[in-house]
Amino acid sequence: MAEQKEYRIPAHVAIIMDGNGRWAKKRGLPRTAGHAQGAKVVEQILEDADHMGIRYLTVYAFSTENWSRPQTEVKALMNLLRTYMRTALPKCTKNNVRVRVIGDRSKLDDDLQKAIDGLEEATKGNTGIGFQIAINYGARDEMRRAVTALARRAADGTLSPESITEQTISDALDTAGIPDPDLLIRTCGEERLSNFLMWQLSYAELYFTDKAWPDFDRDELVKAVDAYNHRERRYGGLIQ
Numbered sequence: 001m002a003e004q005k006e007y008r009i010p011a012h013v014a015i016i017m018d019g020n021g022r023w024a025k026k027r028g029l030p031r032t033a034g035h036a037q038g039a040k041v042v043e044q045i046l047e048d049a050d051h052m053g054i055r056y057l058t059v060y061a062f063s064t065e066n067w068s069r070p071q072t073e074v075k076a077l078m079n080l081l082r083t084y085m086r087t088a089l090p091k092c093t094k095n096n097v098r099v100r101v102i103g104d105r106s107k108l109d110d111d112l113q114k115a116i117d118g119l120e121e122a123t124k125g126n127t128g129i130g131f132q133i134a135i136n137y138g139a140r141d142e143m144r145r146a147v148t149a150l151a152r153r154a155a156d157g158t159l160s161p162e163s164i165t166e167q168t169i170s171d172a173l174d175t176a177g178i179p180d181p182d183l184l185i186r187t188c189g190e191e192r193l194s195n196f197l198m199w200q201l202s203y204a205e206l207y208f209t210d211k212a213w214p215d216f217d218r219d220e221l222v223k224a225v226d227a228y229n230h231r232e233r234r235y236g237g238l239i240q
C-alpha cells in the first residue's frame with residue numbers, strides 16, 4: 001500500500017492581492033471600489049487562515065511603487081488602511097491576532113503612523129495568528145535599510161563584518177523573528193514577485209490563480225493549500 005502522506009498546513013502564507021482594479025472595471029465601478037472590496041476580503045481570509053491553522057499571514061497592501069498611482073487612488077488606499085488601523089482592535093483582541101506593519105512607515109502620514117503604532121502595541125501580547133501588513137514596502141528598500149543598519153553597527157564597532165551570517169541579515173529585516181513564508185499566493189493571473197519579500201521567499205512554493213483578489217475566498221485558500229501539499233519541498237536536496 002502506498003504510504004499516506006500527512007496533510008501539511010503552511011505555517012506562513014504570503015499574498016500578493018492583485019486584480020482589485022480589474023474586478024471593479026468589469027463591474028463598471030471605480031478602481032477604489034475594488035480596493036474597498038479587497039479590504040473586506042483580507043479580513044475574512046485572515047479569519048479563514050486562522051481557522052485552518054495557519055500561524056502567519058502577510059499581505060502586500062501598498063508597495064514603494066504604488067505612490068505613482070493617481071493621487072485619488074493613493075488617498076483611497078491610505079484611507080482604507082487608516083480605517084483598518086483605527087477599528088481592528090476589538091476583532092484582533094477577540095481573535096488573539098498580533099498585527100505588525102512591515103515597510104518604511106516614516107513616509108506615511110503622521111496620524112496613520114500613530115494608528116499603526118497603537119494597533120501594534122495593543123496586539124503585541126497576542127499569541128494567535130501573526131498578521132503582517134506590508135505598507136510602503138519594497139524588498140529592495142527593506143534590504144537597503146537592513147544593510148544601512150548593519151553597516152552602521154560595523155562602523156561603530158558593535159558588529160564584526162566577518163560575523164555576519166544569513167541569520168544576521170534575516171534579523172535586520174522588517175520580518176525579524178517571523179519564519180519565512182512557506183507559500184506565496186498571487187491572484188489575478190500575474191506571475192511575478194513584484195519586489196515582495198525577496199529574501200524571505202527563497203524557498204517558498206509559489207501558487208498563482210486567475211481569480212481577482214475581491215473574489216478570493218476560503219475555497220480558494222483551501223485550493224492553494226492543497227496545491228502546496230502536492231509540491232515536493234527539497235531545499236536543494238534530493239527527494240527522500
Ligand code: FPP
Binds near residue numbers: 035062066080081
Ligand atoms: C492590487 O490590485 C492591489 C493593491 C495595489 C492594493 C491592495 C490593498 C488592499 C486590498 C487593501 C488592504 C487593506 C487592508 C486592511 C490590509 P490592482 O489595483 O493592481 O489591480 P489591477 O491590477 O486589476 O489594476
